[in-house]
Amino acid sequence: MIRYAILTEQGNREYQEDSVFVCQENGRQLFLVADGLGGHGNGKEASHTIAECAGKFFGEEEDNDKLIQRIFLEGNQQLIKKQGEMGNFHTMKTTCVLAVVDHGVIRIAHVGDSRGYLFQKRRVLFQTLDHSVPQMLVQSGEIREKEIRKHPDRNKLLRVLGEREKEVKYTVSPALSRENIDALLLCSDGFWEYITETYMLKYLRRAKNVKEWLDAMKLHIHKAGRKEKRDNCSAIGVWFDKEKIWL
Numbered sequence: 001m002i003r004y005a006i007l008t009e010q011g012n013r014e015y016q017e018d019s020v021f022v023c024q025e026n027g028r029q030l031f032l033v034a035d036g037l038g039g040h041g042n043g044k045e046a047s048h049t050i051a052e053c054a055g056k057f058f059g060e061e062e063d064n065d066k067l068i069q070r071i072f073l074e075g076n077q078q079l080i081k082k083q084g085e086m087g088n089f090h091t092m093k094t095t096c097v098l099a100v101v102d103h104g105v106i107r108i109a110h111v112g113d114s115r116g117y118l119f120q121k122r123r124v125l126f127q128t129l130d131h132s133v134p135q136m137l138v139q140s141g142e143i144r145e146k147e148i149r150k151h152p153d154r155n156k157l158l159r160v161l162g163e164r165e166k167e168v169k170y171t172v173s174p175a176l177s178r179e180n181i182d183a184l185l186l187c188s189d190g191f192w193e194y195i196t197e198t199y200m201l202k203y204l205r206r207a208k209n210v211k212e213w214l215d216a217m218k219l220h221i222h223k224a225g226r227k228e229k230r231d232n233c234s235a236i237g238v239w240f241d242k243e244k245i246w247l
Contacts, residue, residue: 002029002079002101004238005211007218012232017043019094019189021051023058030058031236032098035188036090037160046094046162049082050075054098064100065172066092069161071098072161072170079162093162096170097128097186099238106171106181112160115192118176118205119183123134124197126173131159149193177190183213184238190231191217194224210239 010016018034034050036043053075061067081094097110108116113130129135134151137143148154159169183204195217207213215235221233
């Protein structure tokens with residue numbers, strides 16, 4: 001049994017530039033969060049383009065590795081084509097994180113700093129690594145992981161979709177068995193910026209259903225960001241037979 005809930009908020013920004021997409025068919029699910037970059041609605045066009053491509057390719061491609069590849073590579077080409085049509089080559093870009101769940105196997109793929117998490121009972125089993133300057137500094141040992149959220153270069157991304165002169169490089173997780181995973185979270189940086197993994201787990205343990213889990217995290221984010229100009233905030237929470245793990 002898979003249950004999911006969606007959260008999407010504009011925050012204090014003038015435009016909502018995130019896109020969230022879910023598709024299910026014959027025991028196979030695709031969940032996607034894209035965080036558009038550019039402002040003035042250009043980012044929304046970019047994130048929506050990738051979500052549209054994901055829906056189209058999901059119906060055409062049965063092989064999950066090829067599906068992921070098409071979303072990032074062909075989706076990027078479609079985005080570049082749209083940039084040309086609209087005469088906007090500089091600000092129509094997007095990050096993207098997605099998860100394919102297919103008959104007991106989960107794959108997560110991403111570009112940029114939208115994140116994917118997998119939770120196993122009372123710990124984080126898997127977390128994507130941002131394609132960003134602060135994440136690079138963590139990898140080199142110059143800063144600690146917890147410093148990413150407040151780092152002055154946090155918004156400097158090394159990879160996004162919509163770059164015309166760079167090869168698209170996306171990261172894909174190994175295939176993970178759903179049997180040992182209790183929850184999945186996909187989210188934009190406007191979500192994870194204001195809530196740590198410790199609190200994600202805390203609210204997971206307390207929640208009675210997946211919507212309650214997202215609602216609890218939403219309230220935490222509102223409180224943590226009440227004095228700041230919060231970015232667009234989007235997330236998809238997914239539960240896999242969670243009721244059995246709290247017995």
